[in-house]
Amino acid sequence: MICLASPRILVIGGGPAGLSASIDLFEAGADVVLVEKEDVLGGTPKKLHYSLIAPDLKPVEEVLDPLIRQVESSAVTKKLGTVVSAIENGNGHVNVTFTSNGGKEEAVFDAVILATGFTHWDPHKKYEYGYGVYPDVIDFKDFEKMLSDDNLARPSNGKMPARIGWLLCVGSRDRQVGKFYCCRVGCAVSIKQAMEVKKKHPEIDTYIYYMDIRTYGFWEDQLYWKAMEDLNVKFIRGRIGAISKGDEGSLVAMAEDTILQRPSEVPFDMLVLTTGMEASQGTVEMAKLLGLEMEEHGFVRPLEADSLPVHTTVENVFVAGTATGPKAIPDAITEGSAAAIKAFNYVRRSRGKKATGRSMKKDARAYAE
Amino acid sequence: MPIHEKHLIEKQKIIQKDSAELEGRDVSGQWNIFIQQRILSQYHPSMADEIASTPDGRTINRCWQCGTCTSGCCMHTDFGLREFNPRYFIYLAKIGDEEELKKYKDVIWRCLACNKCVERCPKDVRVEEVIHAIDGYMRKKGWMDDTPASRWDDEYVGNVLKTGILDEIMLLRNYIRDEEMKEFNAGYMMRMGMNMLKTGRLRTGPIRHRTKGWKKVRKVAEEILEKDGYELQ
Ligand code: SF4
Ligand code: SF4
Ligand code: SF4
Numbered sequence: 001m002i003c004l005a006s007p008r009i010l011v012i013g014g015g016p017a018g019l020s021a022s023i024d025l026f027e028a029g030a031d032v033v034l035v036e037k038e039d040v041l042g043g044t045p046k047k048l049h050y051s052l053i054a055p056d057l058k059p060v061e062e063v064l065d066p067l068i069r070q071v072e073s074s075a076v077t078k079k080l081g082t083v084v085s086a087i088e089n090g091n092g093h094v095n096v097t098f099t100s101n102g103g104k105e106e107a108v109f110d111a112v113i114l115a116t117g118f119t120h121w122d123p124h125k126k127y128e129y130g131y132g133v134y135p136d137v138i139d140f141k142d143f144e145k146m147l148s149d150d151n152l153a154r155p156s157n158g159k160m161p162a163r164i165g166w167l168l169c170v171g172s173r174d175r176q177v178g179k180f181y182c183c184r185v186g187c188a189v190s191i192k193q194a195m196e197v198k199k200k201h202p203e204i205d206t207y208i209y210y211m212d213i214r215t216y217g218f219w220e221d222q223l224y225w226k227a228m229e230d231l232n233v234k235f236i237r238g239r240i241g242a243i244s245k246g247d248e249g250s251l252v253a254m255a256e257d258t259i260l261q262r263p264s265e266v267p268f269d270m271l272v273l274t275t276g277m278e279a280s281q282g283t284v285e286m287a288k289l290l291g292l293e294m295e296e297h298g299f300v301r302p303l304e305a306d307s308l309p310v311h312t313t314v315e316n317v318f319v320a321g322t323a324t325g326p327k328a329i330p331d332a333i334t335e336g337s338a339a340a341i342k343a344f345n346y347v348r349r350s351r352g353k354k355a356t357g358r359s360m361k362k363d364a365r366a367y368a369e
Numbered sequence: 370m371p372i373h374e375k376h377l378i379e380k381q382k383i384i385q386k387d388s389a390e391l392e393g394r395d396v397s398g399q400w401n402i403f404i405q406q407r408i409l410s411q412y413h414p415s416m417a418d419e420i421a422s423t424p425d426g427r428t429i430n431r432c433w434q435c436g437t438c439t440s441g442c443c444m445h446t447d448f449g450l451r452e453f454n455p456r457y458f459i460y461l462a463k464i465g466d467e468e469e470l471k472k473y474k475d476v477i478w479r480c481l482a483c484n485k486c487v488e489r490c491p492k493d494v495r496v497e498e499v500i501h502a503i504d505g506y507m508r509k510k511g512w513m514d515d516t517p518a519s520r521w522d523d524e525y526v527g528n529v530l531k532t533g534i535l536d537e538i539m540l541l542r543n544y545i546r547d548e549e550m551k552e553f554n555a556g557y558m559m560r561m562g563m564n565m566l567k568t569g570r571l572r573t574g575p576i577r578h579r580t581k582g583w584k585k586v587r588k589v590a591e592e593i594l595e596k597d598g599y600e601l602q
Contacts, residue, residue, distance in 0.1 A: 128489065175493035211435040241440035241489050254446075256436030261454055263439065263446045 006031040007347035010096060010109040012084055012286055015043020016329050017321025018115035019067040020336030021343075022076045025113075028344050033107065034071065035079040035098060037282065041068045043117055044280075045329060051147035053329055054185075054192045055222045060148070063329065087112075087289040092316060092350055110347040111316045112290065113339045114300065115332075116282035118322035121171030121179065121275040128242040129170065129273055136161075136251055137243055139170070139273045140189065147196050154269055156249060161269035163205040164197060165253050166190040167240045172276030173211075181297050183276035184326040187214045190274045191223045191233065198231040207234045207268075209255055238264065243271060277326040290317050299325045310339040316350075318343045378404060413465025419506060420462055424597045426502030431492040432459045438486035438496045444479055452476045455486055455496050462503045467512070470503070474513035477504050520544075526599070530587060533580025537571045 007030045011018045014036030022034045038047060042064050045053070050060040071078065079098060086097035094109040123131040123139050131137050135155040138146075146152055154161050168190060172183040187210070194206040213235070215224040227233035238255040246252040250267035257264040279299045287300050293313040295301040300323045303311035312319050320339035321332035375383075382405040388397040420426035436456045439445050444453040453476050461470045470477075477500065486496035507513050521544060528540045541562065565571040580586065591601060 169491070174491040176489065176491060211433065237436075238440065239435035239437045239491065241437045254440050256439035256445075256454070256456060258434060258436040258439075258456065261457055262451060265446075 007111065007344055008107075008109045009033075009111050009113065009343050009347065010035065010094065010107075011113045011115060013043065013115035013117055013282065013321070013323075014038070014041040014071075014078075014080070015115060015117050015321060015332065016045065016064060016067070017117070017323075017332040017336035017339070018043070018113070019064070019071055020333040021113045021115060021320055021340040022336075023067065023070050023074065024337045024340035025344060026071075026074050026076050028340070030344055030347075033077040033079060033109070035082050035084060037081070037083045039081045041071060041078075041080070044119070048120075048141045049145040049148045050141075051144050052192060052196060054188050055218055057192065057195070067333070084286060084289065089290065089314065089316065094316065110350075111318065111343040113336075113343055114283070114286055114290065114292070114312070114317060114319045114323055115321045115336060115339070116286050116323050117280050117332075118277040118283070118326070119280045121177075121278055123170055123273045123275050125177055126170055126174075126273075129167070129240070129271075130243050130251075131273060134243065134245070134251055136249075136268075136270045137273065138270065139275045140186070140193075141275070143193055143272045144189075147193060152197065152201065159269075160201070161204060163207070163268050164194070164270045164272065165206075165266075165268045166194065166208045166272045166274055167253070168208065168210050168274045169239070170273040170275050171278075179276055179278070179297075181276075181326065182214060183274075184214070185328050186274040186276065187212075188219045188223050188328075190272070191215065191227045193272065194233040195223070195227050195231050198227075198233060202232075205234070206232075207236055207266075209236050209238055209240050209253065211237070211239050236264070240271075277322060279323065283323045287323075290314060292317060292319075295324075297325065299323060310335055310342050316343075316346065318346075382407065409464075409466065413467065416465035416467070416506070417463045420499070420502050423502045423505065425495070425498040425505065428492075428494045429459060429462065429499045429502070431494045432456070432463070432499075433492055434460055435491060437489050437491060438494075441485050441489055443481050443483050443485060450476065450479065453479055455480075455500050458500055458503055459494070459496075462499075462506070470507065471512050474507060477507065478513075478516035478518040480504075480518070526594070526601075530590065530601075532577055533583035533586060534578045536577060537565070 009025050009030045009032055011022050011032060011034045014034055018034060019041060022032050025032045040046060045060050046064060052058060053060055053063045079100065082098050082100035084096055085099040088095040092110065094112055096107055096109060098105045098107070120139065120141050123129060129137060131139060138155065153159060168186055171177055171179050172181065172186060173179070190208055194208060197204050197206055213224055228235065236255070236257060238258045240253045240255045242254045244252050244254060246267040250269060251271055252265050252267055253271060254263070254265050256262070283300060287294060291314055293301040300319050301313060302309045302319065302324050303313060309324065310318050310320055318339040320335035321327060384403040384405065386397065386401045388395065389401040390396065391400060417429060421429050434456055439454050439456045442453065442455055444450050452473060458473065458477055480497060480500050482497055484497050490496055508515065508519060524540060524543055529535050562571065594601060
């Protein structure tokens with residue numbers, strides 16, 4: 001017996017993945033509630049004012065605003081400025097308590113999509129780079145905001161920098177800080193930032209200190225080669241060990257130029273730390289409430305990383321975006337759609353098969369095959 | 370033909386002949402200088418394997434050549450000994466380039482054991498230990514003799530093994546007696562010694578302190594050292 005009532009699905013998180021999941025669920029005919037703890041939709045890219053988005057270098061508004069508008073104009077129930085404070089999951093019903101300024105509220109769902117994303121790693125923890133001590137040492141997200149505000153200036157004196165450097169892999173691929181994984185987007189975004197600088201101000205010198213450049217797929221020629229060949233962005237092979245004060249308010253990036261086999265202590269006006277990604281606090285908290293397993297890097301463990309990437313270890317909970325690991329915006333959007341169809345079909349099938357009592361995990365696997 | 374950038378070529382690679390003949394014709398003056406090729410023609414993985422099997426060398430295969438260690442290395446930067454490049458030593462050991470590594474036999478032992486590299490290495494290579502292991506490997510192969518650093522190590526371990534507590538005065542005395550001080554910056558060492566005296570970090574006086582029950586502990590310590598491949602004097 002197929003039940004005719006629409007699947008009731010909760011999407012937690014209003015970033016790229018959550019937005020795309022909500023739209024697809026709504027279009028498929030589900031009853032969708034989208035809960036977001038901030039007062040605006042768009043997630044971290046909007047909240048932190050990212051500038052242009054790779055690979056087409058479109059402003060973040062052009063990429064995300066159409067999704068936001070679709071959700072806003074649809075009948076998706078939007079709960080902004082609201083958090084999920086309690087969850088009870090049993091017998092195929094998820095009882096959820098929402099908390100906001102307006103008080104508490106409860107609702108029941110058939111399935112949940114977790115799209116609670118990531119945060120940028122805190123560079124204060126890498127004390128030898130002096131973030132928070134030297135005003136001209138800024139991080140990745142600070143620089144994005146600077147670019148999107150069109151306000152390129154040294155924080156120390158408000159003047160235009162003549163030379164900017166980037167340090168890749170800060171808080172990524174570093175046993176010293178317990179982060180063993182690659183952030184996947186840092187190289188691309190740093191190169192993109194240097195390209196933005198060079199396009200507007202060709203007179204500014206830009207240097208990227210790298211160990212490996214990981215601009216996989218089309219980012220190779222669209223970003224790395226373009227930056228190097230057309231925009232004269234320079235690449236120095238060596239990882240900066242420390243940053244110290246130089247003459248006349250400059251900063252000195254202390255590295256070994258591994259190609260020269262020599263110490264290099266070159267002055268800069270600004271240094272940008274390309275910080276890595278870690279699971280957001282929301283991701284960690286929600287995973288706990290939902291009883292999800294985490295994987296060894298602190299992200300949500302997908303049921304099968306290879307074949308069931310948007311399923312979780314709990315059968316009626318699905319996951320999309322950076323909650324399962326570092327990812328670019330287009331990938332998060334794709335996963336939102338994937339999680340939507342998986343959740344929708346799960347509810348339909350479970351209603352149809354409730355009587356048979358088949359294991360849903362087996363079912364999900366069979367479905368994937 | 371003159372070699373314009375002669376300083377870029379290692380001296381031992383230049384072969385100069387007084388006279389040269391080519392197909393019966395005397396070409397000396399024109400073709401009497403040869404440069405040996407510098408092509409790397411073989412890898413020797415056994416070198417890294419052997420180093421990795423020692424307690425000090427166990428983290429060598431973690432290195433991905435980022436240069437963070439060298440960028441902050443006291444010997445490399447503060448003391449300005451450019452040839453002392455821990456990243457490069459590790460690379461040479463990993464590819465097994467004996468010829469190149471041997472060029473650094475007067476340099477590689479000069480690590481100060483300040484451990485700045487260990488603190489910073491993103492892959493958690495125990496750089497200081499690994500350099501020590503490469504140094505040890507080179508001595509074991511007979512590529513270099515005992516060095517002031519290795520004699521210091523022996524002196525140090527022997528000293529501690531005696532009573533279980535380091536006797537700095539004895540250590541320095543024996544070491545100075547061996548006339549090793551001149552290899553180091555003697556003035557600097559003396560100043561450091563004086564400062565240690567002033568701050569009470571150097572034990573003085575006739576009584577040799579001793580760890581309680583040291584005899585038993587010593588046996589265990591020696592067993593472990595031997596198991597770790599340390600040759601006790
Ligand atoms: S993407 Fe680039 S910056 Fe980010 S961790 Fe990987 S190599 Fe480093
Ligand atoms: S810092 Fe560590 S990984 Fe980097 S070159 Fe030195 S030993 Fe290798
Ligand atoms: S321990 Fe040795 S190799 Fe490491 S930074 Fe100090 S001097 Fe350099």
